[in-house]
């Protein structure tokens with residue numbers, strides 16, 4: 001595959017090639033639209049670089065294969081969408097339990113159950129809260145362009161290994177199918193982590209019945225707190241003097257930037273925060289927002305509004321930090337939300353949302 | 367029967383008969399808490415002995431199933447992953463793919479391998495993955511209190527078939543080795559053993575060894591199912607459980623080799 005600077009490439013393929021260049025040498029999964037290009041790409045590309053590829057009998061088997069290869073210290077990646085990611089939850093909680101790093105790509109498609117083929121952001125809660133049993137978190141990265149998808153793929157591996165966690169690249173159907181110019185990352189030598197199985201019992205391990213869950217829980221919590229403290233990523237603009245701040249990620253985030261630029265040009269004091277990590281949520285971004293901000297507007301592609309919950313929690317905490325008791329008219333700013341259900345909202349639709357907030361037609365969620 | 371029951375190797379008692387001192391393989395030299403009379407302890411010991419005799423006890427990775435197999439987690443002194451219930455076939459697929467020079471073993475119960483994990487177990491065999499599966503078939507879910515499994519005998523009383531297994535609504539006991547041997551041409555070695563008698567134990571050991579040899583020479587997938595006692599959930603004494611294996615279980619699950627190695631004399635690397 002020729003990789004001329006800034007060559008046009010499909011989002012899904014950029015992720016696959018970036019993973020190879022990051023040193024990933026194992027893929028296992030089961031096809032599902034709109035993620036299948038990643039698997040198809042890996043089927044020939046891994047062979048080329050001496051890696052292993054398995055077309056698994058199901059997503060459950062696929063993620064369990066990822067567990068096996070990750071346990072051997074190999075950079076491992078799988079991708080899916082909708083109900084396929086549902087089936088991966090068993091393995092994701094197990095990876096988290098074993099503190100094995102892996103990258104799971106969720107090319108989000110709309111709908112409950114078997115769902116649809118429409119691009120969406122309906123899996124926000126599942127990815128940021130963890131859909132498997134227990135009490136774990138995954139690092140969740142949300143690209144807004146093909147370039148960012150490629151860059152975040154490399155970062156997803158680095159973060160997964162730094163913290164021995166699962167990284168979820170939460171992209172969207174539209175981004176997976178879209179072609180854009182992209183500078184692919186440098187080719188890295190494949191890594192073999194020294195903690196992996198070698199058959200010699202180099203790394204001692206205890207059995208499940210001898211574990212100290214209390215001690216483990218404390219350590220896990222400390223680890224997650226460290227991730228929250230150090231790994232928040234976001235893009236923001238015009239927030240210091242904004243009356244209204246839009247919050248949106250991924251493709252709707254990108255559309256929101258366009259709307260904000262246009263509204264600014266028309267003289268409206270609006271800004272935006274585009275979370276790049278959905279978990280940890282970029283709370284720090286909110287610290288830079290105008291203290292007299294009149295409201296936050298969440299733009300999402302799902303049915304019920306999910307991101308809005310994290311915005312509200314953050315705004316509430318910030319309010320508390322300031323010592324506000326809501327008595328002097330300085331209680332946390334209201335949080336509005338327009339869940340656009342699926343697809344990518346247009347600049348015009350987002351500007352209309354803003355007008356509805358100003359007119360009072362759109363009521364606050366929090 | 368705990369696998370490490372006999373750890374006293376340097377006995378000072380002088381015996382007239384020439385009894386070879388029984389050394390516990392280093393791989394399993396830690397206590398395991400199987401019930402008295404349980405077949406699991408015998409089976410893991412046979413596997414450990416074979417690995418030692420093949421010089422592979424320092425070159426092995428286990429995927430351990432969920433069930434009484436889980437007790438191996440604290441007992442084995444080797445690389446091992448406690449796989450989610452039924453998924454050892456998938457986990458071991460990947461381990462062997464990325465670590466082809468290690469001996470990779472999935473150790474699973476009948477419920478783990480043939481009920482919840484039937485997809486993963488069959489698919490690994492179907493793809494002819496180069497690892498070895500050992501299935502401890504005790505005709506029930508031992509760990510969770512003796513519920514019916516896919517290998518529960520017709521009429522067998524379990525906690526979920528209190529009137530005895532009715533095969534008209536629950537299916538007939540599944541014979542996986544026969545399935546592999548008859549359908550998956552590429553499989554390298556398929557056998558079923560039993561722990562019911564010393565003779566059967568010895569024979570089972572040869573099956574285990576051949577299965578591991580098939581893996582070592584890269585011939586393909588190998589599986590040995592071992593009929594095993596579960597006196598606790600069968601409500602039997604240990605000796606009665608062994609008799610039950612021979613008299614009631616074995617007639618439905620014939621012992622022997624269903625697929626022998628194509629090239630047994632091949633040099634083992």
Ligand SMILES: Cc1ncc(C[n+]2csc(CCOP(=O)(O)OP(=O)(O)O)c2C)c(N)n1
Nearest residue numbers: 432433434451475476477478506507508509
């Ligand atoms: C997903 C899931 N479902 C159910 C269980 C509960 N469970 C643990 S062991 C087991 C049955 C094990 O039976 P088998 O594989 O035959 O092993 P045995 O204990 O008989 O050796 C079950 C149902 C579980 N751990 N995980």
Ligand code: SF4
Nearest residue numbers: 400401404434508596
């Ligand atoms: S419950 Fe049955 S299988 Fe489990 S340890 Fe006891 S005897 Fe063995």
Ligand SMILES: [Mg+2]
Nearest residue numbers: 475476506508
């Ligand atoms: Mg059983």
